[in-house]
Amino acid sequence: MTELLEKARLASTLATSLALCTTNQKNDALLLIANQLVEDTPFILQENKKDLEAGKQSGMGDHLLDRLQLTEERIQDMAEGVRQVATLSDPVGEILEGWDRPNGLHIEKVRVPLGVVGMIYEARPNVTVDAASLCLKTGNAVLLRGSSSAIHSNKAIVAVIHRALEKSECPVEAVQLLEDTSRETASQMFKLTEYLDVLIPRGGANLIQSVVNNASVPVLETGVGNCHIYIDESANHKMAIDIAINAKTQRPSVCNAAETILVHQKWADQHLEDLIKALQEKKVEIRADEKARQMDKDLLPATEEDWETEFSNLTVALRVVSHVDEAISHIASYGSKHSEAIISETAENVETFFNRVDAAALYHNASTRFTDGFEFGFGAEIGISTQKLHARGPMGLPALTSTKYIVRGTGQIRE
Amino acid sequence: MTELLEKARLASTLATSLALCTTNQKNDALLLIANQLVEDTPFILQENKKDLEAGKQSGMGDHLLDRLQLTEERIQDMAEGVRQVATLSDPVGEILEGWDRPNGLHIEKVRVPLGVVGMIYEARPNVTVDAASLCLKTGNAVLLRGSSSAIHSNKAIVAVIHRALEKSECPVEAVQLLEDTSRETASQMFKLTEYLDVLIPRGGANLIQSVVNNASVPVLETGVGNCHIYIDESANHKMAIDIAINAKTQRPSVCNAAETILVHQKWADQHLEDLIKALQEKKVEIRADEKARQMDKDLLPATEEDWETEFSNLTVALRVVSHVDEAISHIASYGSKHSEAIISETAENVETFFNRVDAAALYHNASTRFTDGFEFGFGAEIGISTQKLHARGPMGLPALTSTKYIVRGTGQIRE
Known part of the structure; x- marks a missing residue:
């Protein structure tokens, strides 16, 4: 089995147990991640250096190198971001509506995690932390596919997240990083409807268009603003x-x-x-x-x-x-x-x-x-949706959830 | 320009004026459609007969012929369905949330139509009426692509709808039927992100999978129930x-x-x-x-x-x-x-x-x-969503809407 299938399947298997984690368990895990990021700063910087050197050698421009570069301060900001996600209210389990039918059925509409989020993004390694923490908070497993230019940084960050999750009551491998960053594998990911519930592309217009045009998995489109x-x-x-x-x-x-x-x-x-x-x-x-x-x-x-x-x-x-x-x-x-x-x-x-x-x-x-999650008062955002289905504009935590109907009866059958 | 592009563009142009129609204007249009369907029953039956004869000649099975067949009673049921849609409350314009920010901005989240709905469906001609009336009620223009086996019936029904809309204050051509029912044209429709805001496939598993796998336009998936x-x-x-x-x-x-x-x-x-x-x-x-x-x-x-x-x-x-x-x-x-x-x-x-x-x-x-829109108390439904984004389970009128944020300020700028 390829790395993609193996990790997507694992994420999908663990999604159910993550969905059952309580708000406290998820918040504790987030705080552990924040602390571990700070504690393991030297390791992350050392791995980030490898990406920076490779970037310089391949002629990466200063602007991109700056986006790629991590510093002690930037890692502290990332950790602070994770702590802020822990303070946001948990949308999962919220009962959005409840009503009785004339036949006595009681129906409730309840918020649930989406399941497995596929995140496809470009150079900035802080997206790895953002995506992992927002998905964890909303009870979603996540399969991360960053760019090859940030692979050492991303591997280090996910290793640190795993280290933190091992101390938590949440499933460690609900956060998965694809080490294979080839285009072919990304294209396979677009079609992985069996394991992925949504794809979120974050990056330039070309990346987003490529996902929108080629994905069978439903896409949350973010991006272009004219x-x-x-x-x-x-x-x-x-x-x-x-x-x-x-x-x-x-x-x-x-x-x-x-x-x-x-x-x-x-x-x-x-x-x-x-x-x-x-x-x-x-x-x-x-x-x-x-x-x-x-x-x-x-x-x-x-x-x-x-x-x-x-x-x-x-x-x-x-x-x-x-x-x-x-x-x-x-x-x-x-x-x-x-x-x-x-x-x-x-x-x-x-x-x-x-x-x-x-x-x-x-x-x-x-x-x-x-037009921004923080400015609207939503706290951290996964992006700004430019599509009309599911979510439009700044997307807070509820955009990472779906719903299910819970129907309680006393033997009702349909005539 | 092909028929597809011409009609999709026309629908897209008229979507804005349809979105501005009041609830009363839309309900009046729906009642005109219901009456016109009854009045023009002989014409619809005569055209339906052509489809039935072609179906028999091509060896269509009894089950499919039955689904294709219209009768006076079935047309009355269709008209009754349209009248019921007129009685449902209009989701468009509903203010879902409203709040003030510390900087004085007042933000409101308002329901708006999706824009243009692309409907791809199989034999049953009653879907033509259902889709047109649900889209009209929610202020969406619609581009209908039925199957070739029902083309005479569908053309007749849309002609009748146009006749009714001419007497209304809603734009007549906000309901469009593709007469070209080739697979190639359907495939082009899957990719028409410039004009279509959503595709809704209604029919067998093959049709739905083909749309899900090949569309760039966001899809509302309905269908398979195991x-x-x-x-x-x-x-x-x-x-x-x-x-x-x-x-x-x-x-x-x-x-x-x-x-x-x-x-x-x-x-x-x-x-x-x-x-x-x-x-x-x-x-x-x-x-x-x-x-x-x-x-x-x-x-x-x-x-x-x-x-x-x-x-x-x-x-x-x-x-x-x-x-x-x-x-x-x-x-x-x-x-x-x-x-x-x-x-x-x-x-x-x-x-x-x-x-x-x-x-x-x-x-x-x-x-x-x-699991059904009527049984849940939603009234008419567009289908039962089996996906997790946007809508899940029975889809009533709100599933055919999006939202926009309306932000009122007094000169606020971002620091």
Whole structure:
């Protein structure tokens, strides 16, 4: 049997006993993991060094090397993250609804773990700890498939997790790491409906698309965010600029950062110059449509591709529109249904925007940067869902659960 | 542009205006459809006749011909079903949660339509009406792909629906039928993530597996039910037999019918003979394990395959077990996670069964036949989900919805 089948089967077998662990048992296990990560820091750093050296030799860029690198502080942050997961309330066992039927049946809808989560992710080794702790908390076994560039770090982290789980009352091997990081094995994992209940890809657009296009196992899609800030005619001058600057520049690499600013013509007539100045002060490169360039002919022209692009850097596309409907149409054509904001003092336009824009999160007079599990008050998140089934937007612990119906009778049969 | 692309795009374009229809507008449209179906009965029957004749010529079996056939009464039943959907409460717009954040943001989670539903189904033309009415009620556009054997009936029904929608305030072409029923087109539909938000296959196991294995569009899986009745040591004699007979024989062709009866050895010692007699009186063919055959050597032997089979007819597999754990292991190995029942007077065993068996619906002292939208009190159902993401078990109207977060601020930016 291949490593994949063996580990997936083992995870699947252990999922049942993990599902039966109490909240206290799971929290104790999480605290043991947090402590073990800190205690075994020298071992983890030593293994991480192997990945870093291999990365340097293969010409990995500084940005990726930085993501790959662990430090004492980063490991402490990881441990702190695990401790925070322990403080979150346990969704498993929650009775969501209960009702009686006229024939006397009593039906309850109860939250249960999904079973086995398949996690496919790229370089950052902290995802190994995040995924393991969130899955453990929700009673799910997890099969981790990280990238080959982080394999030593990931093996070390999972060894440390196993060491901690041995001291716990939870099944040690409910956390499994695939050491075989070949593409072929990943492709087999996509199809492993017998053992995996869900696949969660975390990483770049290519990874996510490959999973979505090829998986038979149901996928929780996270990822692409082409988000817009629409500044309406009545928008407060300072608020609009503050929000646009925040959404674009506060952390441009993340999915809830803004990529295009849409500005109503009448607001632009008065304030576009100030907006452009504020963006330029933050070193933002502006790519503008014709109307905006008529107002400032030094701006670079935007191409069709710019409207579609998640820049993830200090570039922004800028377009002047003549009506809220034009902004909504633009978002419908180019948006990725992630996070969209309207800055306006006109209640009617806000409602139109909320009703007609199809996205996971819609904002009035606030930055798109708030689409995040912590900012929503959910605590740790597994990601931000950009699909419409199961979970949409920031996914907290309940997104890692399913339900079952418990029906209690006294001999009822169907007529 | 192909018919598929054209109709999918049209459905996708109209989804937004359908999503904005009020509950009254949607209910009025449903009542218009119900009336039009009755009014245009002669036209539908005439078109249905073409399918029946083609079916006979191609050697379609009596069972399938019966499923394909429409009658005045069946059309009235379809219309009645549509009227019932109009009476159900509209999930769209429901505010599921609302809370304030310390920074003053007010967040609401609101139910919204999924967008465009792709429905792929086999012979029965009543699915055309069911799917159209459930999607319309939940504000979803729908792209219907029925089977070629029902194409005249389906075209007639959709023409009638369009005729009704023309008199309504809902967009007429939010209900689309693919006239091209080739496999190639269906395969293209599986991948149409740009326009379709979900695929729902309704039909045999092959159809469903083909969609699950090949679709990039998220799938709501329905279907296979290999359900068990476990009769525990302490089970009431008459209740156990009544429930086993009901679950096996009341409607053997459906997915919530029982396929295997597991009997505790001690109950079997006392009552197996009565159970066998009751089954045989109902013309059930029994395939039994060795222990049961030791007690009644006239029983046919069960093969490994029998434990895995959804017979969907008057055949049952029978196994004697020595402990509730053995029943649970059997169900874990062979069950399809649909509906599982324990008949017992021992509370501890019932809780063990409820905690350890992984299925959409678990029953104590009741027949598995109750796993059904109407029996659960949901009204009309789109199907019974056998997956763990999004919806599990009978799916009422909320399964055809997603959510969005509405966030209201006063200029908040992220620090």
